[in-house]
Amino acid sequence: MKPRLMTPGPTPVPEETLLELAKPVGYHRSSEAKAILAEVSEDLKYVFQTKNPVVTLTSSGTGGMEAAVSNCFSAGEKVILLIAGRWGDRWRNLAKAFGLNAVVVEVPYGKAIQPAQLEEALKAHPDAVGVFATLSETSTGVGHDIAAFGKLVTATPAILVVDAISGLGCMECRTDEWNIDVNVTGSQKALMLPPGLAYVSISDKAKARIDANQSSKTFYFDLKKYLSKIAESDTPFTPANTLIKAQRVSLQRIRKEGIENLWARHARMARAARAGVQAMGLHLFAEQPNNGLTVITVPEGVDGNAVLSKIEKQYGIKLANGQDNMKGKIWRMAHMGYLDLFDVLAALSALELVLHEVGFLKEVGPGVAAAQQALAAKA
Amino acid sequence: MKPRLMTPGPTPVPEETLLELAKPVGYHRSSEAKAILAEVSEDLKYVFQTKNPVVTLTSSGTGGMEAAVSNCFSAGEKVILLIAGRWGDRWRNLAKAFGLNAVVVEVPYGKAIQPAQLEEALKAHPDAVGVFATLSETSTGVGHDIAAFGKLVTATPAILVVDAISGLGCMECRTDEWNIDVNVTGSQKALMLPPGLAYVSISDKAKARIDANQSSKTFYFDLKKYLSKIAESDTPFTPANTLIKAQRVSLQRIRKEGIENLWARHARMARAARAGVQAMGLHLFAEQPNNGLTVITVPEGVDGNAVLSKIEKQYGIKLANGQDNMKGKIWRMAHMGYLDLFDVLAALSALELVLHEVGFLKEVGPGVAAAQQALAAKA
Numbered sequence: 051m052k053p054r055l056m057t058p059g060p061t062p063v064p065e066e067t068l069l070e071l072a073k074p075v076g077y078h079r080s081s082e083a084k085a086i087l088a089e090v091s092e093d094l095k096y097v098f099q100t101k102n103p104v105v106t107l108t109s110s111g112t113g114g115m116e117a118a119v120s121n122c123f124s125a126g127e128k129v130i131l132l133i134a135g136r137w138g139d140r141w142r143n144l145a146k147a148f149g150l151n152a153v154v155v156e157v158p159y160g161k162a163i164q165p166a167q168l169e170e171a172l173k174a175h176p177d178a179v180g181v182f183a184t185l186s187e188t189s190t191g192v193g194h195d196i197a198a199f200g201k202l203v204t205a206t207p208a209i210l211v212v213d214a215i216s217g218l219g220c221m222e223c224r225t226d227e228w229n230i231d232v233n234v235t236g237s238q239k240a241l242m243l244p245p246g247l248a249y250v251s252i253s254d255k256a257k258a259r260i261d262a263n264q265s266s267k268t269f270y271f272d273l274k275k276y277l278s279k280i281a282e283s284d285t286p287f288t289p290a291n292t293l294i295k296a297q298r299v300s301l302q303r304i305r306k307e308g309i310e311n312l313w314a315r316h317a318r319m320a321r322a323a324r325a326g327v328q329a330m331g332l333h334l335f336a337e338q339p340n341n342g343l344t345v346i347t348v349p350e351g352v353d354g355n356a357v358l359s360k361i362e363k364q365y366g367i368k369l370a371n372g373q374d375n376m377k378g379k380i381w382r383m384a385h386m387g388y389l390d391l392f393d394v395l396a397a398l399s400a401l402e403l404v405l406h407e408v409g410f411l412k413e414v415g416p417g418v419a420a421a422q423q424a425l426a427a428k429a
Numbered sequence: 430m431k432p433r434l435m436t437p438g439p440t441p442v443p444e445e446t447l448l449e450l451a452k453p454v455g456y457h458r459s460s461e462a463k464a465i466l467a468e469v470s471e472d473l474k475y476v477f478q479t480k481n482p483v484v485t486l487t488s489s490g491t492g493g494m495e496a497a498v499s500n501c502f503s504a505g506e507k508v509i510l511l512i513a514g515r516w517g518d519r520w521r522n523l524a525k526a527f528g529l530n531a532v533v534v535e536v537p538y539g540k541a542i543q544p545a546q547l548e549e550a551l552k553a554h555p556d557a558v559g560v561f562a563t564l565s566e567t568s569t570g571v572g573h574d575i576a577a578f579g580k581l582v583t584a585t586p587a588i589l590v591v592d593a594i595s596g597l598g599c600m601e602c603r604t605d606e607w608n609i610d611v612n613v614t615g616s617q618k619a620l621m622l623p624p625g626l627a628y629v630s631i632s633d634k635a636k637a638r639i640d641a642n643q644s645s646k647t648f649y650f651d652l653k654k655y656l657s658k659i660a661e662s663d664t665p666f667t668p669a670n671t672l673i674k675a676q677r678v679s680l681q682r683i684r685k686e687g688i689e690n691l692w693a694r695h696a697r698m699a700r701a702a703r704a705g706v707q708a709m710g711l712h713l714f715a716e717q718p719n720n721g722l723t724v725i726t727v728p729e730g731v732d733g734n735a736v737l738s739k740i741e742k743q744y745g746i747k748l749a750n751g752q753d754n755m756k757g758k759i760w761r762m763a764h765m766g767y768l769d770l771f772d773v774l775a776a777l778s779a780l781e782l783v784l785h786e787v788g789f790l791k792e793v794g795p796g797v798a799a800a801q802q803a804l805a806a807k808a
Binding site for chain 2: 053055057059060061062063068069071072073074075076077078080108109110111112113116119120125143144147148149236238244245246267268269270271272287288289290291292293368370
């Protein structure tokens with residue numbers, strides 16, 4: 051069986067990147083290692099669409115989120131949290147852990163925060179010094195209008211901090227143009243690497259906050275240290291240097307495709323996925339779906355867990371279940387990482403076959419046919 | 430040229446472990462992933478020689494050290510720091526970052542902290558709640574008598590926290606028998622993996638402190654979360670799962686050799702290294718050298734940097750320079766990781782050849798001959 055990993059992280063990694071990981075390990079303080087980090091840092095700026103430094107942390111994406119919270123803010127400072135699911139909740143938990151005064155703007159699972167809601171919150175809380183958002187809320191499949199958020203936040207003293215962990219590199223995300231002050235992502239999503247690295251871009255506005263922060267209690271995630279070291283293409287602590295070296299290979303692939311082409315290809319994959327599942331009579335869970343993953347509401351009378359299990363066991367395709375209390379209620383089909391149009395078609399085919407097998411669908415074909423039409427259509 | 434990485438981390442990784450890293454990436458919440466983490470956790474207990482849980486963090490070793498400091502202690506609490514070099518200094522910097530009240534017991538570079546010094550400090554500070562030590566001080570090559578430290582600390586309310594990052598797995602280290610409450614190591618030293626993972630063992634005495642700690646400001650390194658998850662062979666945040674899978678392979682190698690055989694082999698390698706360099710008329714920098722690396726004082730009139738550079742360029746052997754203000758003053762030859770007796774012989778041979786080339790040695794041969802005699806000798 052040919053496995054296809056279609057979860058919203060980790061994602062499939064290109065063969066040439068995997069082979070890089072099998073090469074002998076080098077010394078992390080050599081001039082070669084610095085040259086590699088320099089190249090990776092430049093390519094990350096391209097993927098982030100930023101002129102600001104992007105630092106590399108050896109941690110999961112949550113480590114990058116913690117770095118943003120602990121470095122940019124002091125206990126008691128007021129921040130606005132935009133929460134539309136489990137990953138927005140991670141901002142809430144981090145804000146709590148570091149004693150921030152959180153104003154929460156929240157919508158139910160499946161809904162997206164609207165710019166007008168942020169506008170209202172900013173008006174009601176002119177003393178807020180930070181706004182936390184999520185580009186791709188992978189627990190629900192919602193994508194947020196970060197560009198609109200940025201326009202609102204940039205006019206205030208607050209900084210905009212974005213969790214772009216599962217979106218950056220597959221969805222349009224223009225860090226500088228959209229006024230994102232701190233943008234956080236991880237290696238194991240659209241950047242086509244195994245888990246282990248987090249990347250954080252830092253604007254001048256954010257850096258001023260970091261520099262002014264006297265009360266930060268952090269050491270491993272001290273962004274001042276990372277910023278001073280990245281200027282010499284180095285890191286303050288031993289980095290996962292083989293992952294960095296392999297990241298170079300996946301980033302070269304992204305460079306070669308071109309970031310706008312990559313966004314367009316993921317948009318095409320997402321359109322096909324949405325058309326396919328809707329043609330099977332299924333409903334999208336997200337009111338404002340993003341291009342990194344398609345989240346499907348499990349229809350009445352269908353055992354959601356059993357369907358996923360069949361798709362994996364019979365066809366080798368790993369889709370993600372809902373998390374926590376969403377388990378069994380939604381299916382999450384990611385189309386990010388080293389996947390192409392035909393992997394999406396494969397996933398739709400398997401889903402259609404299994405839904406037919408369990409009696410939900412009378413016939414097969416409309417799902418993949420609709421996807422095929424979406425692939426053929428002009429954007 | 431055949432490269433030999435003989436720095437005290439990263440270290441060479443066995444081919445079968447590297448190949449594991451080239452395999453397709455899997456989902457980190459699958460039952461397969463949990464079974465792998467369970468196996469790795471058990472094998473880590475064996476390497477640590479502990480019955481207590483060993484948690485896996487996705488970070489460098491410093492992340493593990495931060496976890497120990499931030500979870501076990503509150504700001505203002507008194508701790509004793511045993512500092513004999515740059516890595517002891519890391520404890521000082523961490524204690525400062527988290528506001529601990531640090532009592533420092535310090536010796537000059539090259540010297541080792543003696544148990545009597547700790548005994549005195551414990552008597553003078555009966556209110557100390559923690560003692561921080563370093564098993565292998567890789568900046569100087571000193572090894573500490575952790576067993577003796579443990580005997581002293583266990584009789585007090587304090588917990589013993591050890592940085593065993595570059596020692597565990599190559600030097601004798603018996604976590605439970607030696608009364609180490611929190612033992613921290615990293616993946617990229619004797620455990621024969623690239624950098625990216627830190628491992629932390631936690632005794633009941635340490636756990637009681639963690640549970641009672643209300644003021645801890647940490648999220649990513651919250652050991653309570655890792656302890657509750659490891660009980661179900663899971664992690665709170667996306668782990669570097671391909672590294673964990675590869676760690677299994679290197680740990681199987683350690684299991685197969687047997688931990689006591691492995692300690693004995695490293696002791697033999699260290700004896701050969703010491704005999705070899707002394708037979709070249711060189712001096713050991715550490716008064717109490719450890720078995721993971723041999724640190725050599727650069728003799729008068731020899732350009733320490735140039736010698737290292739020649740060894741690397743002409744013979745492919747990478748030794749480590751001194752760090753910070755020790756640069757050019759010492760050479761650090763690590764013999765840990767996937768290296769054997771003959772790699773040590775290779776390094777001595779290259780060193781002897783280069784010292785001959787630069788005119789420090791009149792003849793070559795005595796160095797490798799002395800090493801050979803040490804290899805033949807009974808321990």
